[in-house]
Amino acid sequence: HWTGRGFHEPTKIAIRKDRGIALLRGSIHIVPLGVCLLEIILNWNVYYVGSKVYNLALYQFLAKVHEFTIQASLAAVLFSVIRHNMAAGEGIPFGSLFSALHISQVSYLWSMEFWGSIRSGHLSLRRKVPLIAVIALCLILAASSGPSSAVLLIPRLSFWPAGKTSIWVNVTSGDLWPTRLEGSNVDQSCIVAQDDTYGNACPSSEWEKVYGFLYQMGHMLPQEYIDRYLVAASHSTVEFTGKSSLRRLYNSRDDSFLDDGRVPVLATTQHAAIADALTTAAQLWFLSLQNITAVAGHGSPLSDQLDAIHTIKSGYYQPYSTVDCIVDTIQNASDSSTISLPWLPMANDPSLVNSNLTWQSIRFRGPRSDRAIALPNFPKSELLNTPGPASEYRLRWLDLPASEFNGSSLGLVILWPRSDGQVWQNISVCSISAAWGDTLLQYRTHDGGDLSSATDVTSHVKIRKGTFPYPKLKSISTTVAPVTQLENEPRIQYHLPFYPQRPINISKEWAEYLNPHVPRFNTTVFNILLSEKPPFPTQPDLTHKAALLMLVTNGLARTGYNSQLQGTLRTRMTQDGSTSLDGNYWVSSKGDVFTVDPEESKEWVQLQMESALQGYAYNVDDTPPRVAIGILIIYCVFTVAHICYLAISGISSTCWDSIAEVTALAVNSSPTAALRNTCAGITELHIFKLPVRVLAMADEEGEGEHLELVFGNVDEEKMEKNTIRPNRTYGTMPHLRKRASKAGNGSL
Numbered sequence: 001h002w003t004g005r006g007f008h009e010p011t012k013i014a015i016r017k018d019r020g021i022a023l024l025r026g027s028i029h030i031v032p033l034g035v036c037l038l039e040i041i042l043n044w045n046v047y048y049v050g051s052k053v054y055n056l057a058l059y060q061f062l063a064k065v066h067e068f069t070i071q072a073s074l075a076a077v078l079f080s081v082i083r084h085n086m087a088a089g090e091g092i093p094f095g096s097l098f099s100a101l102h103i104s105q106v107s108y109l110w111s112m113e114f115w116g117s118i119r120s121g122h123l124s125l126r127r128k129v130p131l132i133a134v135i136a137l138c139l140i141l142a143a144s145s146g147p148s149s150a151v152l153l154i155p156r157l158s159f160w161p162a163g164k165t166s167i168w169v170n171v172t173s174g175d176l177w178p179t180r181l182e183g184s185n186v187d188q189s190c191i192v193a194q195d196d197t198y199g200n201a202c203p204s205s206e207w208e209k210v211y212g213f214l215y216q217m218g219h220m221l222p223q224e225y226i227d228r229y230l231v232a233a234s235h236s237t238v239e240f241t242g243k244s245s246l247r248r249l250y251n252s253r254d255d256s257f258l259d260d261g262r263v264p265v266l267a268t269t270q271h272a273a274i275a276d277a278l279t280t281a282a283q284l285w286f287l288s289l290q291n292i293t294a295v296a297g298h299g300s301p302l303s304d305q306l307d308a309i310h311t312i313k314s315g316y317y318q319p320y321s322t323v324d325c326i327v328d329t330i331q332n333a334s335d336s337s338t339i340s341l342p343w344l345p346m347a348n349d350p351s352l353v354n355s356n357l358t359w360q361s362i363r364f365r366g367p368r369s370d371r372a373i374a375l376p377n378f379p380k381s382e383l384l385n386t387p388g389p390a391s392e393y394r395l396r397w398l399d400l401p402a403s404e405f406n407g408s409s410l411g412l413v414i415l416w417p418r419s420d421g422q423v424w425q426n427i428s429v430c431s432i433s434a435a436w437g438d439t440l441l442q443y444r445t446h447d448g449g450d451l452s453s454a455t456d457v458t459s460h461v462k463i464r465k466g467t468f469p470y471p472k473l474k475s476i477s478t479t480v481a482p483v484t485q486l487e488n489e490p491r492i493q494y495h496l497p498f499y500p501q502r503p504i505n506i507s508k509e510w511a512e513y514l515n516p517h518v519p520r521f522n523t524t525v526f527n528i529l530l531s532e533k534p535p536f537p538t539q540p541d542l543t544h545k546a547a548l549l550m551l552v553t554n555g556l557a558r559t560g561y562n563s564q565l566q567g568t569l570r571t572r573m574t575q576d577g578s579t580s581l582d583g584n585y586w587v588s589s590k591g592d593v594f595t596v597d598p599e600e601s602k603e604w605v606q607l608q609m610e611s612a613l614q615g616y617a618y619n620v621d622d623t624p625p626r627v628a629i630g631i632l633i634i635y636c637v638f639t640v641a642h643i644c645y646l647a648i649s650g651i652s653s654t655c656w657d658s659i660a661e662v663t664a665l666a667v668n669s670s671p672t673a674a675l676r677n678t679c680a681g682i683t684e685l686h687i688f689k690l691p692v693r694v695l696a697m698a699d700e701e702g703e704g705e706h707l708e709l710v711f712g713n714v715d716e717e718k719m720e721k722n723t724i725r726p727n728r729t730y731g732t733m734p735h736l737r738k739r740a741s742k743a744g745n746g747s748l
């Protein structure tokens with residue numbers, strides 16, 4: 001028998017009006033719509049997954065599957081709109097006929113078909129604008145829904161806000177950050193080095209850490225490299241121990257003044273009392289999270305985390321110090337020349353320079369002349385009376401008059417060891433400047449364990465050439481970059497923000513506690529530090545600067561050392577009647593977790609601690625999930641509107657949603673002159689502008705109707721007469737019946 005001629009294809013209803021069937025066909029939206037709502041709710045309400053995510057590839061696979069279901073859903077909507085306009089409306093531009101089949105190809109938006117549809121003048125704006133808008137929206141949603149689903153479905157590793165509270169330390173601001181350091185503020189027992197392993201309140205405490213740093217700086221590279229290249233490898237930080245914290249002392253040098261022949265060294269470290277308080281509060285925070293989740297009853301406990309960061313952003317100060325030393329010589333016991341201290345480029349006004357010191361520079365292979373500030377009425381010969389054995393390093397601290405040394409905190413002369421009978425005395429003359437700088441303090445943990453306190457310090461300032469004083473810096477940098485200097489251009493410098501902030505004046509009585517006697521070695525701290533093999537034998541002043549800088553900075557960070565965190569923690573009642581820390585309240589940031597007596601604490605230092613934890617979670621704190629939620633909400637509204645249309649109208653259809661069906665419809669339609677010369681392709685835009693619709697045509701014998709694609713404009717009377725009717729069967733073609741009848745008789 002004959003095949004391929006429609007003899008076994010039954011006639012069928014093109015447009016069906018039945019609410020039940022329409023809603024059944026709209027069930028294609030259920031899965032993608034449900035998953036979208038789940039992703040939105042999951043992220044909006046915050047769901048903490050934990051420190052690990054297993055089978056991450058599975059999440060990616062599910063997101064891709066969800067993308068396919070969304071594209072199928074959007075294609076169903078677009079087919080519905082196209083069928084409605086072709087069968088019951090004014091038709092559609094020919095370029096829009098296959099738009100639903102390009103649902104996964106966003107490139108359709110800049111194709112000839114789409115632009116032909118936009119520029120078609122055969123349809124009214126009332127019909128064309130909604131059609132073009134729906135096509136564009138469907139294609140954009142189809143292209144962006146996949147990435148949006150992946151963003152919301154795959155848990156994100158990041159730091160999530162986890163509470164904030166005020167913390168109190170039982171010390172006044174003046175005692176914690178004094179502007180004048182007196183010897184009376186230090187326990188007299190500190191004149192002898194203590195043997196405490198983990199440090200104490202003495203300014204010289206943990207001087208052994210400085211010794212270890214200098215030792216490594218002198219031994220990490222062979223001496224020949226140090227001598228040849230004048231470099232010494234070392235760690236950039238020294239770690240000190242508080243009562244409950246680990247602190248890092250950052251040290252660096254400012255090469256921006258290398259052209260002046262000097263290399264000022266810089267240092268800062270976290271304040272011990274505040275670092276201890278922050279560490280203690282952070283540990284209490286971690287303990288409070290043991291039995292709570294991001295949302296009550298949902299997700300993993302917040303204690304299951306990778307890292308956590310606890311930050312004090314404002315109101316916190318830590319010491320910043322800079323030191324420079326110059327090598328000089330006392331010729332003999334009657335040397336009446338005046339002591340001159342090096343000018344500190346980042347502290348002293350250039351107008352204070354009133355002296356020059358000449359020294360032999362190994363770096364520049366010749367003599368250098370340094371700018372200095374003379375100390376009035378202090379002849380060099382007086383330094384020879386400094387107490388201590390002449391065979392050891394001796395220190396002579398100098399109070400500096402503010403009028404001549406504005407910006408400096410203290411002066412120091414280091415007398416080098418000399419042998420008996422030696423007439424001259426080599427010395428290092430050092431100028432010290434220190435201040436309290438406003439800093440961002442952080443304490444980090446890993447898997448609930450301890451890590452050192454850190455200081456986040458980075459920024460730059462623009463300084464006009466020759467101006468002083470330097471403008472107040474907004475933030476800090478521990479990394480010093482070279483100056484870029486162009487003629488008649490501003491100087492750009494990166495450096496620490498100590499000037500002008502809160503300058504510190506250091507008395508020589510307090511400074512004496514930086515160099516205590518060490519009983520087990522029967523000598524002083526400085527003699528131990530400087531007697532070790534120096535990293536720069538040809539430039540010992542570099543070693544002197546490093547040792548002095550770290551000791552001063554460490555000592556300043558120990559003011560108020562014996563103060564500690566205060567307050568009663570907020571608790572909650574558990575099911576068994578016991579009490580535990582109220583972690584939910586802490587994480588919610590609703591208020592302060594610590595409670596203190598208002599009267600007793602009015603002079604205490606109060607700081608704001610903000611916590612964040614690192615882990616995998618769903619939330620909307622970042623821009624990508626917010627954008628993704630917006631895209632999926634648009635999709636949800638779009639598909640819900642289509643479902644409502646199906647439920648109200650009951651109109652649905654499954655015809656012409658494939659290339660094969662549209663091709664069969666076109667082959668069974670009457671040829672049109674509008675498509676002349678298109679059999680080998682289409683190159684003209686006007687072809688895609690032509691309106692096309694589907695009309696019902698009577699068969700030749702009057703036994704039924706079949707459907708045809710009709711191009712061009714159709715008069716209203718014909719369109720009204722030949723419009724497709726709901727629930728009516730179409731498909732007969734009489735001329736094929738005649739041919740089939742002849743074939744049954746043995747001929748065609």
